[in-house]
Amino acid sequence: MRYIQSVLRRRSARFWSGYLLYIIGSQTAAFLCELILLLAAPQLFDNPTALTLLGSVPTYLFVLPPIYFFLRSIPHSAPQKHRLTAAKFLGLCAVTIFLMEAGSVLGTISERLIDRIPGLVGKNVVEQMLGGISPGVVLILVVILAPILEELFFRKLFLDRLGFVSRRVAVIACGLAFGLLHGNVSQFYYAFFMGCLFAAVYLKTGKLHYTVLLHAVAHFCGGFMPILLDTKLSEETQTLLQGDVLPEQLFALAPGQREYAILSVVFSMLLSLLAFGGMVLCAVWLCRRICAAVRGKAARNLQAAQTSRQAFVPPEASEFDPTAGAQEALPLCGRRAARVLYGNVGFICYVIVCLFSFLLSVLPLGAA
Numbered sequence: 001m002r003y004i005q006s007v008l009r010r011r012s013a014r015f016w017s018g019y020l021l022y023i024i025g026s027q028t029a030a031f032l033c034e035l036i037l038l039l040a041a042p043q044l045f046d047n048p049t050a051l052t053l054l055g056s057v058p059t060y061l062f063v064l065p066p067i068y069f070f071l072r073s074i075p076h077s078a079p080q081k082h083r084l085t086a087a088k089f090l091g092l093c094a095v096t097i098f099l100m101e102a103g104s105v106l107g108t109i110s111e112r113l114i115d116r117i118p119g120l121v122g123k124n125v126v127e128q129m130l131g132g133i134s135p136g137v138v139l140i141l142v143v144i145l146a147p148i149l150e151e152l153f154f155r156k157l158f159l160d161r162l163g164f165v166s167r168r169v170a171v172i173a174c175g176l177a178f179g180l181l182h183g184n185v186s187q188f189y190y191a192f193f194m195g196c197l198f199a200a201v202y203l204k205t206g207k208l209h210y211t212v213l214l215h216a217v218a219h220f221c222g223g224f225m226p227i228l229l230d231t232k233l234s235e236e237t238q239t240l241l242q243g244d245v246l247p248e249q250l251f252a253l254a255p256g257q258r259e260y261a262i263l264s265v266v267f268s269m270l271l272s273l274l275a276f277g278g279m280v281l282c283a284v285w286l287c288r289r290i291c292a293a294v295r296g297k298a299a300r301n302l303q304a305a306q307t308s309r310q311a312f313v314p315p316e317a318s319e320f321d322p323t324a325g326a327q328e329a330l331p332l333c334g335r336r337a338a339r340v341l342y343g344n345v346g347f348i349c350y351v352i353v354c355l356f357s358f359l360l361s362v363l364p365l366g367a368a
Helices: 002-040 048-072 086-115 125-130 135-160 167-181 185-205 208-232 235-241 247-251 257-309 334-342 345-362
Strands: none
Touching (some): 002 334, 002 345, 048 135, 086 257, 125 185, 125 208, 135 185, 167 345, 247 257
C-alpha cells in the first residue's frame, strides 16, 4: 500500500505542477503582451477592452494547449454518463445563482475586513477587471469562451485524473483549486462554491456540457447583464432603480431608458427568485445529508453492539489472513487521500503561488 501511495503522490505532484505552470504561463503571457502594447501602442494601454483581450487571448492560444497535452498524458478515467432531467437542471441553475450570490456577499465582507487592516486595501477585483469593457466582448470572452475552456481544464482534465480518491475528496479539491486560481478574495468564495457544485455535477453525470451551461448561466447573470444594464442606463435611471420604483415612474422614462429599466427590474426579480429557490434546495440537501449521517451512525453503532455480543473466535481457529489489510481498494479517502493529494511538492508550490497572488491583490500597489 505504501508503494501505491508513493506512486499516486508522484502522480499528484505532476498533476498539480501542470496547473502551477498554467498560472505562471498565463501571468507571463499577459505581462509580455502588456509590455509590447506599452511600447508599440501606449495610447491603448488605458483601454480596458484591450487589456482584457491581452490578459485572456494569449492564455487561450499559447498557454492552454501545451498544458492540456501535458495533463492528458497522466493516467485518467472518465465517470459514467447519466442524463439530467430539465427540472433537475433548472434546480441546479437556481443553486448556482444562490452560491454565486452567497459567495459575493462573503467576498464583500472579506474586502471590508481587509480594508480595516493598516497597509492593505480591500477592493472588488471583478469590477476593476470588467469595468469599461463593452458588453459584446464580455459576452464572447466571459459567457462563451471562459465556461468552455475552464470546464474542460478544471473539471474534465482535473476530475478524470482523480479517480484514485473518493468523490467527496475530488469535489473539495476541485473547488479549492478553482477558488485559489482566481488569486483574490473577491472571487475566491463563489469560485470555490461553484467549483464544488460543477465538480459534483460532472462526477454525477459524466457530461461536460451540463457544467458548461451552468457556468455560462453564472457568468451571464453575474457578468454580462450588470455590464449591459450599466452601459445602457443613465446615472439618473440607476439612482431611481436603487429605491422603491413605481410602475408609473418606469413608464414615464424616456424611450431607450424605459425598456432597459423594465429589463433591469425583471432581471433583478428573476435573480432573487432563483437565488431563493437555490437556497431552499441547498437547505433541503443539507437536511437530507444530516439525516443520512445520523442514520448511518446509528446503524454502525447497532452493528458494533451486535458484533461485541458474538463469541470471540481465536485467529488460529478462523480464516485468518496475515496479509489482510496490506492491500486496500481504491479510491482513497480521509487522511490517506489528503496525504497523497496534498502532501507533495506540486500542490505546495501551487498554494504558495496562489497565496502570493492573493497578497498582491490586497496591497496598495495592486490598487493603483
